[in-house]
Amino acid sequence: xxxxxxxxxxxxxxxxxxxxxxxxxxxxxxxxxxxxxxxxxxxxxxxxxxxxxxxxxxxxxxxxxxxxxxxxxxxxxxxxxxxxxxxxxxxxxxxxxxxxxxxxxxxxxxxxxxxxxxxxxxxxxxxxxxxxxxxxxxxxxxxxxxxxxxxxxxxxxxxxxxxxxxxxxxxxxxxxxxxxxxxxxxxxxxxxxxxxxxxxxxxxxxxxxxxxxxxxxxxxxxxxxxxxxxxxxxxxxxxxxxxxxxxxxxxxxxxxxxxxxxxxxxxxxxxxxxxxxxxxxxxxxxxxxxxxxxxxxxxxxxxxxxxxxxxxxxxxxxxxxxxxxxxxxxxxxxxxxxxxxxxxxxxxxxxxxxxxxxxxxxxxxxxxxxxxxxxxxxxxxxxxxxxxxxxxxxxxxxxxxxxxxxxxxxxxxxxxxxxxxx
Amino acid sequence: xxxxxxxxxxxxxxxxxxxxxxxxxxxxxxxxxxxxxxxxxxxxxxxxxxxxxxxxxxxxxxxxxxxxxxxxxxxxxxxxxxxxxxxxxxxxxxxxxxxxxxxxxxxxxxxxxxxxxxxxxxxxxxxxxxxxxxxxxxxxxxxxxxxxxxxxxxxxxxxxxxxxxxxxxxxxxxxxxxxxxxxxxxxxxxxxxxxxxxxxxxxxxxxxxxxxxxxxxxxxxxxxxxxxxxxxxxxxxxxxxxxxxxxxxxxxxxxxxxxxxxxxxxxxxxxxxxxxxxxxxxxxxxxxxxxxxxxxxxxxxxxxxxxxxxxxxxxxxxxxxxxxxxxxxxxxxxxxxxxxxxxxxxxxxxxxxxxxxxxxxxxxxxxxx
Amino acid sequence: xxxxxxxxxxxxxxxxxxxxxxxxxxxxxxxxxxxxxxxxxxxxxxxxxxxxxxxxxxxxxxxxxxxxxxxxxxxxxxxxxxxxxxxxxxxxxxxxxxxxxxxxxxxxxxxxxxxxxxxxxxxxxxxxxxxxxxxxxxxxxxxxxxxxxxxxxxxxxx
Numbered sequence: 001x002x003x004x005x006x007x008x009x010x011x012x013x014x015x016x017x018x019x020x021x022x023x024x025x026x027x028x029x030x031x032x033x034x035x036x037x038x039x040x041x042x043x044x045x046x047x048x049x050x051x052x053x054x055x056x057x058x059x060x061x062x063x064x065x066x067x068x069x070x071x072x073x074x075x076x077x078x079x080x081x082x083x084x085x086x087x088x089x090x091x092x093x094x095x096x097x098x099x100x101x102x103x104x105x106x107x108x109x110x111x112x113x114x115x116x117x118x119x120x121x122x123x124x125x126x127x128x129x130x131x132x133x134x135x136x137x138x139x140x141x142x143x144x145x146x147x148x149x150x151x152x153x154x155x156x157x158x159x160x161x162x163x164x165x166x167x168x169x170x171x172x173x174x175x176x177x178x179x180x181x182x183x184x185x186x187x188x189x190x191x192x193x194x195x196x197x198x199x200x201x202x203x204x205x206x207x208x209x210x211x212x213x214x215x216x217x218x219x220x221x222x223x224x225x226x227x228x229x230x231x232x233x234x235x236x237x238x239x240x241x242x243x244x245x246x247x248x249x250x251x252x253x254x255x256x257x258x259x260x261x262x263x264x265x266x267x268x269x270x271x272x273x274x275x276x277x278x279x280x281x282x283x284x285x286x287x288x289x290x291x292x293x294x295x296x297x298x299x300x301x302x303x304x305x306x307x308x309x310x311x312x313x314x315x316x317x318x319x320x321x322x323x324x325x326x327x328x329x330x331x332x333x334x335x336x337x338x339x340x341x342x343x344x345x346x347x348x349x350x351x352x353x354x355x356x357x358x359x360x361x362x363x364x365x366x367x368x369x370x371x372x373x374x375x376x377x378x379x380x381x382x383x384x385x386x387x388x389x390x391x392x393x394x395x396x397x398x399x400x401x402x403x404x405x406x407x408x409x410x411x412x413x414x415x416x417x418x419x420x421x422x
Numbered sequence: 423x424x425x426x427x428x429x430x431x432x433x434x435x436x437x438x439x440x441x442x443x444x445x446x447x448x449x450x451x452x453x454x455x456x457x458x459x460x461x462x463x464x465x466x467x468x469x470x471x472x473x474x475x476x477x478x479x480x481x482x483x484x485x486x487x488x489x490x491x492x493x494x495x496x497x498x499x500x501x502x503x504x505x506x507x508x509x510x511x512x513x514x515x516x517x518x519x520x521x522x523x524x525x526x527x528x529x530x531x532x533x534x535x536x537x538x539x540x541x542x543x544x545x546x547x548x549x550x551x552x553x554x555x556x557x558x559x560x561x562x563x564x565x566x567x568x569x570x571x572x573x574x575x576x577x578x579x580x581x582x583x584x585x586x587x588x589x590x591x592x593x594x595x596x597x598x599x600x601x602x603x604x605x606x607x608x609x610x611x612x613x614x615x616x617x618x619x620x621x622x623x624x625x626x627x628x629x630x631x632x633x634x635x636x637x638x639x640x641x642x643x644x645x646x647x648x649x650x651x652x653x654x655x656x657x658x659x660x661x662x663x664x665x666x667x668x669x670x671x672x673x674x675x676x677x678x679x680x681x682x683x684x685x686x687x688x689x690x691x692x693x694x695x696x697x698x699x700x701x702x703x704x705x706x707x708x709x710x711x712x713x714x715x716x717x718x719x720x721x722x723x724x725x726x727x728x729x730x731x732x733x734x735x736x737x738x739x740x741x742x743x744x745x746x747x748x749x750x751x752x753x754x755x756x757x758x759x760x761x762x763x764x765x766x767x768x769x770x771x772x773x774x775x776x777x778x779x780x781x782x783x784x785x786x787x788x789x790x791x
Numbered sequence: 792x793x794x795x796x797x798x799x800x801x802x803x804x805x806x807x808x809x810x811x812x813x814x815x816x817x818x819x820x821x822x823x824x825x826x827x828x829x830x831x832x833x834x835x836x837x838x839x840x841x842x843x844x845x846x847x848x849x850x851x852x853x854x855x856x857x858x859x860x861x862x863x864x865x866x867x868x869x870x871x872x873x874x875x876x877x878x879x880x881x882x883x884x885x886x887x888x889x890x891x892x893x894x895x896x897x898x899x900x901x902x903x904x905x906x907x908x909x910x911x912x913x914x915x916x917x918x919x920x921x922x923x924x925x926x927x928x929x930x931x932x933x934x935x936x937x938x939x940x941x942x943x944x945x946x947x948x949x
Contacts, residue, residue: 242546251438251544251776252439322615323540323615325621328771403649405867409869414794415795463922466923468932634867635897636899637847637895656793662792734847753847
């Protein structure tokens with residue numbers, strides 16, 4: 001119970017239901033509707049209500065983020081974006097959601113029916129589970145796991161399973177390409193993703209996300225630039241955004257594993273995808289941007305929201321401006337680039353921590369400067385190394401003899417004189 | 423070592439990036455392409471058969487609908503063939519006007535090709551919309567010239583349908599000022615982006631010998647270092663009075679093909695500027711006494727080709743002395759440039775399939791006719 | 792300016808190399824016997840004095856009595872072009888011709904197109920399938936005796 005007691009929303013609901021002495025009376029006066037002895041019921045109801053609020057909050061955020069992304073795409077592409085339904089078109093995605101629900105639900109004949117229906121559920125589960133450990137504000141979270149970071153890493157890899165099941169169950173060859181690519185990308189990027197968080201762990205000394213936020217005297221993006229870069233790229237790969245959107249490569253696979261899904265099953269996938277984007281942004285905001293921490297002028301929830309939107313905007317920006325990478329390049333980047341970067345990051349952080357086990361804020365700034373210098377140098381070196389094969393190919397092609405055009409003449413007596421002007 | 427089994431996938435005709443209704447039966451081994459078999463005919467409208475039932479001027483509307491992103495060039499090619507067949511002497515102002523129109527169309531076509539390359543590479547529409555925006559201004563100019571934006575039917579035997587309105591010339595100047603900036607922007611996107619470079623350089627290389635043998639023409643051939651441009655080698659209209667540079671690249675990969683297209687569009691701007699300098703007032707087409715509305719060319723056959731935006735675009739016309747062509751054959755560069763598709767794609771990865779395919783810059787309206 | 796070979800000169804030169812291949816000539820065109828087509832094309836591509844390396848276009852025309860297949864060829868190095876014609880299928884009975892895909896790869900789709908629309912069979916073509924229309928389509932649309940749907944409505948009432 002200890003870790004849940006700090007949870008403000010939960011305590012508010014729980015204490016209004018059952019006003020127990022040991023956990024409620026210290027914090028103020030509560031209603032206490034139920035008599036003592038019904039703690040189990042109160043626990044159940046308040047847990048359920050908390051999840052209800054969270055999940056609906058996520059759904060609302062997804063709807064809003066779809067609208068926001070489409071507005072942003074519009075601005076990036078010199079057009080207005082959705083602007084008809086509601087003020088600034090804010091209800092467009094709501095209308096889309098309603099439309100999707102009323103569409104005909106088609107299940108292909110070749111599909112494995114059970115797995116075909118199971119896949120959307122499997123997809124949406126882990127995405128919501130990620131949110132459960134993220135503190136949105138002071139004392140606002142579902143659960144404060146002491147293994148929160150590991151929990152996130154474990155749970156996000158489940159969505160890959162859902163993609164594979166969906167692609168296989170569709171009975172469609174193009175979908176299977178998508179599923180196989182998802183596995184390849186997922187396996188490759190899990191490792192740099194996990195390793196990039198090791199530096200954060202060493203600095204904060206805890207796996208709980210609340211603990212990590214508390215430990216950020218200055219945001220970890222300053223102390224762990226390499227970790228941030230690697231984690232950002234790896235989470236782009238995990239949520240299938242450009243430049244790593246191989247699974248749903250629109251210009252190649254149509255919609256990839258979504259090809260045969262229609263109606264609300266498609267809607268659930270779509271929702272899960274955008275929720276995963278928000279989830280990834282939330283993790284980045286929490287782990288690297290100090291989560292809900294910020295100057296006292298604004299409440300903690302607002303600070304978290306601002307950071308979340310910043311990271312989301314960055315993801316949209318990347319999506320709008322970069323083309324996709326090839327699959328071999330993506331895998332090379334994971335194993336030959338990001339993996340090395342994480343190792344450099346771990347070594348540097350280890351050395352720094354062994355010199356200064358408990359740094360003050362000023363010492364942290366010095367560490368930050370050193371880390372940034374190392375980050376920029378190692379990025380340059382690794383990108384040069386990765387780029388070498390391209391340059392070699394290009395230089396080989398320069399030395400070819402030109403094809404002979406117009407070098408010889410035929411005898412003028414063989415030629416018909418042109419009579420026409422044209 | 424586990425053995426792998428090749429899998430055959432049908433791509434198209436309903437596919438987001440086959441540039442129309444193209445269909446390919448592709449065999450993959452993992453992500454690697456083992457075999458490609460193109461299947462045509464989903465947009466076949468029988469233009470050549472229809473042309474046999476129309477008068478020489480009416481056939482013009484069919485040519486618009488062949489390659490619908492460069493209809494001015496189609497018109498020009500067809501009209502040149504008709505003029506050669508019927509011995510029509512064109513009016514100089516009409517010729518200059520149609521050269522301006524067709525060079526503008528070439529810019530528009532290359533803009534579309536470049537935009538779709540970056541789209542095929544996976545960028546989500548932004549570069550495509552940037553290039554399409556610039557194309558809109560060119561289409562506005564066409565609207566001023568002939569009232570239509572896509573299916574122009576602007577040219578007539580002996581010149582053009584009518585003279586350009588007064589407001590056309592300042593608008594043209596403005597577009598000519600804007601277009602180089604648009605190409606600067608596109609070129610920066612293309613050659614300064616590490617992802618685009620690493621994905622297009624060294625992919626789908628074709629040797630110049632094999633390209634010439636396979637009748638491939640146009641920017642694709644020039645990307646292989648073969649200096650073959652019909653505007654220079656066999657000047658039609660007044661191209662012999664114009665100085666222009668022919669951009670060549672010798673690596674013959676996807677990057678080279680698009681680099682050549684961008685440089686060529688820049689050259690088109692220079693050509694248009696020279697045309698504006700040389701154009702003089704006068705009739706835009708011969709009078710109806712000289713060239714009647716209902717042409718009856720003498721019996722005979724003629725083949726005339728121009729440098730289209732996609733390659734050599736030729737018309738073979740046979741006349742039996744009647745009002746309609748006895749036979750009208752189109753040498754469709756889009757179709758013939760596809761000859762080496764299999765050689766281009768085998769050994770490449772699935773991700774590069776549509777990039778290489780798009781680098782041919784084909785248009786299904788012209789492939790299937 | 793691309794030079795246009797004189798039909799008479801080209802016909803004479805071809806007849807010297809391959810005696811008996813020539814049928815007739817005219818100002819621009821050379822008619823050759825359809826049995827000799829492949830040899831003539833090989834000569835035109837390989838011989839130093841011709842070097843026709845680019846096949847611009849192949850097309851065919853239905854002249855009711857016979858079919859004519861027309862080859863427009865260009866030599867890039869000499870910047871010269873020529874027209875080779877051959878008549879096949881006299882009496883409209885199974886017109887066939889040897890394929891030139893082995894000489895010019897660019898003939899591939901164009902020969903398939905002619906087979907599809909005019910029904911001229913190209914022997915030893917690697918993949919002679921219909922290009923635009925589907926297998927089993929009745930008739931060859933570009934032949935002059937092909938009755939279109941519109942015409943069939945009118946003629947049925949007679």
